[in-house]
Amino acid sequence: MGGPDVAPSLFCLLFLHLRFLVSAHIHHPLCPKPVLPPNSKVAPLLSNVSLTCPGCEGDVFWRCGQVECPKRMMKEGRLLLKSIQSKDGKVYTCIKEKQSVCSVELLVEEELEKPVMECYLRHPASNITCEWQKNSRIPRGNKVTLISSRGNKAKATSNPCSYRTYSKKYQCRLHHTEDYTESYYLSMCATSQTDSKIGDAMMVNYRSIMQPDPPIEVTVSPIDFAPRKLQVTWRKPRSWIGNFYALLYEVQYRPENSHQVSSAETSNCTFHIVDAIKGRRHFVSVRAKEEFYGSWSIWSQEANATPWADSAPTEPTEETLQEVSAFYFYTDSPQGDNDEDSGITISPSKPPWYTYVIGGISFGFILLLVLVVLIRQHHKWTSCIAKGTKLNTLYWAVPSGVKSHEKPSANHGDTTETPLP
Numbered sequence: 001m002g003g004p005d006v007a008p009s010l011f012c013l014l015f016l017h018l019r020f021l022v023s024a025h026i027h028h029p030l031c032p033k034p035v036l037p038p039n040s041k042v043a044p045l046l047s048n049v050s051l052t053c054p055g056c057e058g059d060v061f062w063r064c065g066q067v068e069c070p071k072r073m074m075k076e077g078r079l080l081l082k083s084i085q086s087k088d089g090k091v092y093t094c095i096k097e098k099q100s101v102c103s104v105e106l107l108v109e110e111e112l113e114k115p116v117m118e119c120y121l122r123h124p125a126s127n128i129t130c131e132w133q134k135n136s137r138i139p140r141g142n143k144v145t146l147i148s149s150r151g152n153k154a155k156a157t158s159n160p161c162s163y164r165t166y167s168k169k170y171q172c173r174l175h176h177t178e179d180y181t182e183s184y185y186l187s188m189c190a191t192s193q194t195d196s197k198i199g200d201a202m203m204v205n206y207r208s209i210m211q212p213d214p215p216i217e218v219t220v221s222p223i224d225f226a227p228r229k230l231q232v233t234w235r236k237p238r239s240w241i242g243n244f245y246a247l248l249y250e251v252q253y254r255p256e257n258s259h260q261v262s263s264a265e266t267s268n269c270t271f272h273i274v275d276a277i278k279g280r281r282h283f284v285s286v287r288a289k290e291e292f293y294g295s296w297s298i299w300s301q302e303a304n305a306t307p308w309a310d311s312a313p314t315e316p317t318e319e320t321l322q323e324v325s326a327f328y329f330y331t332d333s334p335q336g337d338n339d340e341d342s343g344i345t346i347s348p349s350k351p352p353w354y355t356y357v358i359g360g361i362s363f364g365f366i367l368l369l370v371l372v373v374l375i376r377q378h379h380k381w382t383s384c385i386a387k388g389t390k391l392n393t394l395y396w397a398v399p400s401g402v403k404s405h406e407k408p409s410a411n412h413g414d415t416t417e418t419p420l421p
């Protein structure tokens with residue numbers, strides 16, 4: 001605003017140049033300090049601010065954003081804001097005679113955290129993910145970018161990161177191809193309305209950051225007639241695409257109420273525990289690692305089961321039930337059809353239809369035979385009865401009242417009146 005003087009402008013130029021050099025030194029070209037809007041004022045969070053602007057004198061009032069500011073905030077043409085919050089960051093306009101004289105944009109400066117990132121690769125052929133879990137609140141207008149370069153001398157590029165509300169993390173993706181085996185130089189840049197901060201640069205090699213997701217669908221089941229065995233199965237993580245790269249697994253198991261933890265490594269998706277404690281529940285979890293490099297995944301969800309026991313106190317699983325019914329079916333008719341499904345659905349107690357026919361015919365035949373014999377014997381029996389009476393009278397004195405005593409009691413028993421409640 002003052003008259004153009006040679007010396008001060010030279011000084012200004014020099015100062016600006018110096019400032020640029022210094023800031024260029026501190027601020028990465030891809031993580032520059034934000035350019036402040038014209039007519040803005042930067043004030044730290046919770047500070048007291050007094051606003052004014054040229055020409056705002058005398059009988060004036062202020063507008064806070066779109067609405068008129070309360071009278072108590074105005075003093076001698078100035079606007080006083082106490083203990084400012086981030087919501088106070090807006091445009092304030094000085095009004096004189098219904099005309100806006102000037103305006104100031106207040107930028108509330110909040111502490112900007114230096115980003116601390118972590119990068120990982122879930123599969124050798126997938127993209128690299130870098131994450132930053134911020135500890136403090138996210139300041140207004142916060143932007144996060146990932147600065148990356150392939151090798152030390154290559155040109156750096158910047159990729160935007162996004163905020164994931166469920167994990168409360170900033171997440172960035174870096175395009176990676178499995179044929180690139182050199183290192184990446186990575187750093188994360190956080191920018192707010194008023195400031196920018198760059199995290200420490202990291203040299204990242206795909207081998208060092210290889211960490212798969214944990215295995216999924218871990219199940220444990222008892223093995224019939226094996227009181228010390230358990231069968232563990234699982235599936236590779238969903239992010240592990242294809243079969244070209246192999247995973248190594250570590251199975252960890254411990255009996256309930258015990259600190260004794262056992263573990264074993266395998267490259268199959270199934271494992272047999274052979275030293276389980278009889279009748280004790282066991283907890284099992286599995287983790288995965290690329291077979292040659294990188295680090296172990298986190299542990300999978302825990303599964304549990306109790307080994308098979310003689311008295312069968314354990315509830316049979318659906319799987320074992322199916323196995324049992326299939327077993328019965330095959331032992332009943334070993335030459336049955338090969339369809340496994342029918343083996344499970346057919347009830348083992350139902351004999352084929354022809355057994356009824358054969359049974360019926362045989363029964364009828366036997367009945368006929370018995371009838372024929374009975375008729376043929378009829379004459380013999382009548383002569384025998386005549387002889388028998390003689391014998392009876394000789395050896396036993398049968399009381400005449402015996403039969404009449406029994407009969408009425410039997411009759412009563414059939415028609416007993418049971419008192420109904």
Ligand SMILES: *[C@@H]1O[C@H](CO)[C@@H](O)[C@H](O)[C@H]1NC(C)=O
Nearest residue numbers: 045046047048049081082083
């Ligand atoms: C702001 O002003 C109040 C009094 O109005 C004072 O108590 C407080 O300490 C001031 N805050 C700062 C940061 O200066």
Ligand SMILES: *[C@@H]1O[C@H](CO)[C@@H](O)[C@H](O)[C@H]1NC(C)=O
Nearest residue numbers: 125126127128173174175176
């Ligand atoms: C990796 O990212 C690139 C673009 O950045 C994308 O085209 C590609 O599909 C991604 N690859 C995988 C495996 O997600």
Ligand SMILES: *[C@@H]1O[C@H](CO)[C@@H](O)[C@H](O)[C@H]1NC(C)=O
Nearest residue numbers: 246266267268269270271272
């Ligand atoms: C596990 O994998 C090996 C080969 O790595 C194989 O020989 C073995 O039969 C597998 N075991 C089971 C139980 O599938």
